[in-house]
Each structure stands twice: as structure tokens, then as C-alpha cells.
Amino acid sequence: MKVEVGDSIPSWTMENVTPERMKTVAAILRDPTPIHWDREVTRAIGFEGRLLNQSPINLGYVVNMLVAWAGPTCIRRIRTEFPVPVLDGDRATAGGVVKAIEADGDVRVAECEVWLDRDDGTRNLRATAWVTLDDEG
Amino acid sequence: MIPTEETMRRLVGHRFPGGQYTIEHWENFLLSEATGVEPLPDSLAHPVHLFHVPINGVGTSITELFALAEVDGSSPVSIDYYDWSIHEPIREGETYSLSGGIAAYERKESDGRPTVDSFTYEIDVTGEGGDLAAHVAFRWHYWRIES
Numbered sequence: 001m002k003v004e005v006g007d008s009i010p011s012w013t014m015e016n017v018t019p020e021r022m023k024t025v026a027a028i029l030r031d032p033t034p035i036h037w038d039r040e041v042t043r044a045i046g047f048e049g050r051l052l053n054q055s056p057i058n059l060g061y062v063v064n065m066l067v068a069w070a071g072p073t074c075i076r077r078i079r080t081e082f083p084v085p086v087l088d089g090d091r092a093t094a095g096g097v098v099k100a101i102e103a104d105g106d107v108r109v110a111e112c113e114v115w116l117d118r119d120d121g122t123r124n125l126r127a128t129a130w131v132t133l134d135d136e137g
Numbered sequence: 138m139i140p141t142e143e144t145m146r147r148l149v150g151h152r153f154p155g156g157q158y159t160i161e162h163w164e165n166f167l168l169s170e171a172t173g174v175e176p177l178p179d180s181l182a183h184p185v186h187l188f189h190v191p192i193n194g195v196g197t198s199i200t201e202l203f204a205l206a207e208v209d210g211s212s213p214v215s216i217d218y219y220d221w222s223i224h225e226p227i228r229e230g231e232t233y234s235l236s237g238g239i240a241a242y243e244r245k246e247s248d249g250r251p252t253v254d255s256f257t258y259e260i261d262v263t264g265e266g267g268d269l270a271a272h273v274a275f276r277w278h279y280w281r282i283e284s
Contacts, residue, residue, distance in 0.1 A: 014172075014173050021171045024167055024170075024171050025168065028167060028168055028189065029188065029189040029199070030193060030199065030200075032199060032200055033199070033214070055219075056189070057171055057172055057185065059185060060168075060171070060172030060173075060184075060185040061172060063172070063183070063184050063185060064172055064173060064174050067174075067177070072178060072179075072181050072226075073226040075184055075221075076222070076223060077222045077223065078184075078219075078220075078221050079219070079221075080219045080220075081217065082215075082216050082218075
């Protein structure tokens with residue numbers, strides 16, 4: 001893989017965000033927030049009874065994209081903001097682009113702008129990731 | 138009743154008890170599957186563990202963070218950002234030591250909008266050999282909606 005500034009990162013898609021996965025994650029995280037499992041609560045706060053996916057899992061989709069692109073230990077740092085929730089039933093696609101490449105000793109590190117978008121174009125997540133490149137430079 | 142800004146600001150510098158956490162294989166399997174992938178090779182843990190391992194391993198919980206900010210589970214809480222620095226790959230079966238606390242606080246007030254208290258938490262994740270494996274920072278917004 002020869003990576004250059006301006007390259008697009010191959011996208012990664014979660015085809016269907018499901019409530020079953022949210023419930024599993026709520027248990028693992030010990031997250032008591034009912035927005036992940038109680039449709040009455042999400043109806044009351046304006047989401048029409050759709051459940052809100054956990055933010056770390058949204059970030060997990062972006063991580064999956066980076067790992068598929070640059071390897072399982074590639075992420076050095078990732079700083080993430082979550083402007084809009086992902087909801088059950090959504091199809092969410094992670095994407096990204098290389099903004100800069102710098103050398104750190106013998107290693108090349110790519111600064112990448114990455115994101116997670118719903119099919120209607122809503123940007124659910126935006127982040128900057130610093131990724132170690134195992135390429136020829 | 139909305140807690141005073143002074144009361145909230147006193148929480149800056151609060152240290153969590155600290156503790157240890159070992160990611161089990163079942164946990165890595167289920168959390169990886171929840172993101173839509175199989176577990177990574179060579180016992181690598183999915184990086185998404187850097188959300189709950191620091192919180193639970195440092196001796197606190199989402200419930201306690203809400204309680205410190207004087208909100209309950211029904212109050213709106215939103216995430217401003219996560220900032221994860223990974224120095225060593227996180228692995229299942231390795232026991233990590235966690236230390237950290239509340240690093241910053243800010244109150245925002247504006248006419249016609251709810252008061253928002255923002256807390257920044259920072260936690261170090263140290264591997265069995267004593268080297269820093271990861272540092273996580275995250276800021277949550279607590280929305281003060283008076284009923």
C-alpha cells in the first residue's frame with residue numbers, strides 16, 4: 001500500500017444498526033442510560049421511539065475502517081466528536097481522507113479526517129485520526 | 138434544582154480510586170461483534186474498549202459520573218468529544234492499571250437555553266510492564282433542564 005496525501009480511505013459500512021447489539025453493549029459497558037433500550041424514553045425526547053446507538057460503537061465503525069485499511073495496530077490517536085446520534089435501523093458508512101503524512105523516526109504517520117454518515121447524508125461523527133502506515137513511503 | 142457553579146467546580150481535581158482491569162475473551166468477542174467485526178488477531182482487543190475499560194477499571198462508573206455531576210439517568214447527557222492516544226496495542230488477557238480523575242469543568246449559560254455543565258475526564262491506562270499503554274480524555278455535557 002502506497003499512501004499519499006489526498007488518498008481516500010476505503011469506506012466501511014454497518015448495514016443495519018440493531019437494538020439487539022445496543023442491548024449487548026449496554027450490558028458490557030454497564031451503561032444505564034435508557035436511550036439505548038427504552039423506546040418510551042426516546043419517544044419522549046423526540047426520536048420517535050427509535051433507540052440511540054452508543055457513541056463508542058459509532059466510533060467502532062470508524063475504527064473498523066481504519067483497521068481494514070492500515071492494520072490492526074495502526075491507530076495512534078483518534079479525537080472524535082458526535083454531532084448527531086445514530087439510530088436503530090440506520091445504515092451507517094465510515095469514510096475518510098488522508099490530510100497529511102509526517103515521519104516519526106522510521107515510521108510514517110498519516111493524519112486522517114474521518115467520519116460516519118447516514119444514508120441521507122447526515123454526518124453522525126467526525127474525527128481526526130493519526131494512523132501508522134506500514135508502506136514504502 | 139441546578140447545583141451551583143462553585144459546587145461543580147470543586148470537583149476538578151477529584152481522583153478516582155484507581156484499579157485494574159483485564160479484558161476477557163468473551164468481552165472482546167461480544168464487543169467486536171457489536172461493531173460488526175470478528176475479534177482482531179493475536180489477542181488484540183478492539184480499540185473501542187478504551188471507552189469502558191478506563192471508566193470501570195479506574196473505579197468509577199457511568200452511574201457515578203452522573204451522580205457526581207448531580208444528574209440521574211433520565212437527564213440529558215451528551216458527549217462533546219473522546220480523545221484516545223494509544224501507545225501500545227490493547228490486548229485481552231493483560232491486566233491494566235488505571236488512574237485518573239476530573240481534569241476540567243466549564244459552565245455555559247445563555248438566554249433562553251438550558252445551562253450546560255461540561256466535565257473533562259482523563260485516565261491513564263498502564264500495562265503490566267509499567268509502560269503507558271493509552272491515555273484517554275473525554276468531555277461530557279450535562280444539560281440542566283429544570284422541571
